[in-house]
Amino acid sequence: MKTLLGLAGTLTAFAIGSIQAAPLTATESAERDRFAAREHDWRNGAVVYQIIVDRFAPSRDLDAKRALYPAPKTLRPWSETSKPGPYLEDQKLSAHELDFWGGDLPSATAKLDHVQGLGAQVLYLNPIHLAHTNHKYDAFDFQAISPEYGTRADFKALAAEAHRRGMKVVLDGVFNHMGRNAPKFQDALANPQSRWRDWFAIGPQYRGGARVWTAFQNLPELNLENLAVRKHLWLDRDSVVRGYLRDGADGWRLDTAFELGHAYLRELTDAAHREKPGSLVVGEIVNHPAAWLKSIDAVMNFTLRDLLLGLVRGEMEPAMASRLMARLVDDAGVEPLLKSWVVIDNHDIPRIATQLPDLPQRRLAQALQFTLPGAPNLYYGVEVGMTGGADPENRGPMRWDLVRDDHPEMVWTKQLVALRQQHRALRIGDYRAIDAQRLFAFERHTDRALETRIVVANPSDQPVRERLLVRNAHLMDDTPMVDVLGLVPDSVVAGFGPGFVTVDVPPRGVLVLAPRPKDLGGYSRYKRVP
Structure with missing residues (x-):
């Protein structure tokens, strides 16, 4: 389990190795900045x-x-x-x-x-x-x-x-609302001249003498x-x-x-x-x-x-x-x-x-x-x-x-x-649905192709095999996908492409798939994509 989780952090480095990073287009640069801003905001994806x-x-x-x-x-x-x-x-x-x-x-x-x-x-x-x-x-x-x-x-x-x-x-x-026994409310209820009188809605038209939250008499509403x-x-x-x-x-x-x-x-x-x-x-x-x-x-x-x-x-x-x-x-x-x-x-x-x-x-x-x-x-x-x-x-x-x-x-x-x-994509990534019939599948992706995570869930009580189209243009053909959640033992999807992945998901099972580029002796299909 630890090996699989640790794997994700090394995927990008493995893919580009010592190759100098390709220049970014204006669109790619804007995407990088957008995700960097999300990552620096503690509110996004926090536990x-x-x-x-x-x-x-x-x-x-x-x-x-x-x-x-x-x-x-x-x-x-x-x-x-x-x-x-x-x-x-x-x-x-x-x-x-x-x-x-x-x-x-x-x-x-x-x-x-x-x-x-x-x-x-x-x-x-x-x-x-x-x-x-x-x-x-x-x-x-x-x-x-x-x-x-x-x-x-x-x-x-x-x-x-x-x-x-x-x-x-x-x-x-x-x-x-406040509480019925709050001093402000008690004074307002008892004294028409109270400085707090118009902090509440008080009058004989209300059961109990004041407007309360969802009929709970202990919770008078604030005005x-x-x-x-x-x-x-x-x-x-x-x-x-x-x-x-x-x-x-x-x-x-x-x-x-x-x-x-x-x-x-x-x-x-x-x-x-x-x-x-x-x-x-x-x-x-x-x-x-x-x-x-x-x-x-x-x-x-x-x-x-x-x-x-x-x-x-x-x-x-x-x-x-x-x-x-x-x-x-x-x-x-x-x-x-x-x-x-x-x-x-x-x-x-x-x-x-x-x-x-x-x-x-x-x-x-x-x-x-x-x-x-x-x-x-x-x-x-x-x-x-x-x-x-x-x-x-x-x-x-x-x-x-x-x-x-x-x-x-x-x-x-x-x-x-x-x-x-x-897994950065799970915290701050965009969401894209993956069409399926018997599986619930989606993609979380960022400005970096190899950070993409594909989530496939089978809520039924029967095993399901489906071929899914993943609409991510930067995931390269023949890239193996590995399950980084580990809820389903030994789940590795042999190959990805062109745009399709075939998955086997057991009953009540869920996979979180990450791309793992092949070791091609220093060569990488990902060398000129973000």
Whole structure:
């Protein structure tokens, strides 16, 4: 496996040997510059590791924090999993929203070795601001950090340590609503003359007295049409968005981003870029992403998720999936898709091991997650095969007792991350569909012919042989192709050309093919192409 992965880095050097590089045309030079710019942008194709601070790592001093979890909150032992609880009418929420495990920012910082060891480049934190519940989507104060998580200084320390390791940090911005028990909202609800009254939509026409998010009485919506609200959240220099960027955050993931609307998303994104050029604003947008990507850097690509899962579950024919994927890339554009997160599971979705209990099927889905355009999102615990159904079962405490170097899921996760790190086309390459009937096939390519990678997946339960046309004019006739993923043992495609490749893919199998020029005694067919 190591030999195959290492092979890719030497292909170009082997091909040109000591031959002086041919001059580039103007078009080739522009292509080189385009891909170089992509490569220097950390947002493109990064591996994202997501954590819930309360559930990621046990506090090093839990006894000192017990007073921060007064009833009806419950502090659970780390060995206990997360389970649904009854609805609490007086709290306007469910009991499991008040179950805590005691993780905090210092304990998360202490586990950065683990995240870095997986090869992840971005740490994404679910909300950390002051709130009542464990999930923190019911903010009391966006500027303050929940005391059970730590302090603003603790966040700065985490960001500094992540940066020292070459990693970035993305925070969760919940700017569509606050919490019902937030002092601003309580004052606005009780006092018609409150300075916060027009921060919310309040009136008898609303059940409960105020407009709330999706009928959840604990989540009153913010009135973003009020300029003062937007100044507080993202426009002013000391706003939430800009202040945390100065403190070390490198970007924001926006909760229910589509509800902010195009104009405010653009305004927020521009404000973030003014504060920190090159920062990332990625939106939780479940809709088709194309139009939204004009207002924001990237999306959590749920359209791609549904397409991917439909394919691997056999709910969508490969040929149809290929057409839809090509349409998605054409509609949205590859540049923002490279920055968009490829999500299979997260805090709102059952864990992948629960969604796809069949191991070969799961391996196929994850291989596609790491080879299709975008930034793969790893939800904490996937590397040890954590299971869990719908919220809150998918939010259990991290299983550190399962973490070991030889855990099969850990080995596989590191293998996928290494594949992406060592193959430039998989991180920043363009996408081109390959026509097939029974296989899902595509090409990732850059400005360098020998960096081309051809991905061929067979979601069926039968072996498939197909002859495929690869429309890459710079892949030379009679170039062998070798599988660099290694999921299918001993897979070498004997020859390529003229433009065709014949592949044999076992059931639930996937190949990632790289060109390997023949040793022709110093001669190379690739000597005068990029």
